[in-house]
Amino acid sequence: MNLLVLPTTVFYLLAAYVCITGLLNKQSGANKWLWLSAGCAMLLHGIWEVEHLFLAQGQDLSLFNVAGLVSLLIALTVTALAKPFKLWFVLPVVYLFSIVSMLLAVMIPSDYIIHLELKPQVLIHISVALAAFTVLMIASLYSLQMAYLDWTLKRHKPGAIHPAMPSLMSIEKQLFTLIRVGLVLLSISLLSGFVFLTDFFAHGRGHKAIFSLIAWFIYASLLWGHHYRGWRGKLVVILTVIGSILLSLAYFGSRFVKEIILN
Structure with a gap:
């Protein structure tokens, strides 16, 4: 599932680029390419998190797995609130944080297995x-x-x-x-x-x-x-x-x- 990191990173970067370009052009950054790229990035990020959190031997709540989950939750929330609350300046930072959290999880693997069902x-x-x-x-x-x-x-x-x-x-x-x-x-x-x-x-x-x-x-x-x-x-x-x-x-x-x- 680490193969998902590359396309997820590309989609996050594309979303950040579209947002920054819109801001530099005195626009809101809201267009179909932003929503499409951000949506694809967060979908792939979610799939990646599920595969890494829920293992056969239990739930892996390692440091960077949890950090990645938090970054995904923040990305989903800020993206949903970007238009009504004008959070365009925050979006690129949030997307870059998501990228970093995923890369760290891949580069510095660790595990912390627990059994939440118990x-x-x-x-x-x-x-x-x-x-x-x-x-x-x-x-x-x-x-x-x-x-x-x-x-x-x-x-x-x-x-x-x-x-x-x-x-x-x-x-x-x-x-x-x-x-x-x-x-x-x-x-x-x-x-x-x-x-x-x-x-x-x-x-x-x-x-x-x-x-x-x-x-x-x-x-x-x-x-x-x-x-x-x-x-x-x-x-x-x-x-x-x-x-x-x-x-x-x-x-x-x-x-x-x-x-x-x-x-």
Whole structure:
């Protein structure tokens, strides 16, 4: 199934190229070639993920398999929201991330076999955790887009006025909507971890819970500060990015050390 990596990469690159070309020409980037190439890329990516995740001996939730699954979920979500929410500037970054995640899975193979069919409660926890991570990673991309637009507006750059770029207020509103949804999912993920996983704070895993709890506190403080203190601009971007970094460390930090460095 690694043969799928090449055509998937080509379709992702084609989609990114079409999107970038449209943006450079002061267009939205939305045309049939973008949808066709992105659709083919994500379909092949999905087939590749299924073949690598679900093996005869169990489910392989290795580091890069999960990273590839997250990149696919982000690509699907951002592509679906690109037209109504004007996410054209984010699409090329998302597609390149998908390419990198697949290439790393092929170049640095590892395995982490579990049996989710024997532990449905773990499946619930993992599913909600991945959903929370996906939503909050998209929020991080939103915050970077907001920072770029704010920077261009303050310096009167030509890129500040672009038909494919949403208004600063709409980006901010959508960003906090994503953070609210992500915080709810993260709360459910942490609660399910406390309830379903007896070794949630066990040696070697405690940092996951700690980093996740710190990230939860940051996102909750961000929502509180925005609502009651009017936090906006650079502070919002910084806290959103810090939260996403902490979640990345919680979800992938120890796995990277165990599967890649120690092996």
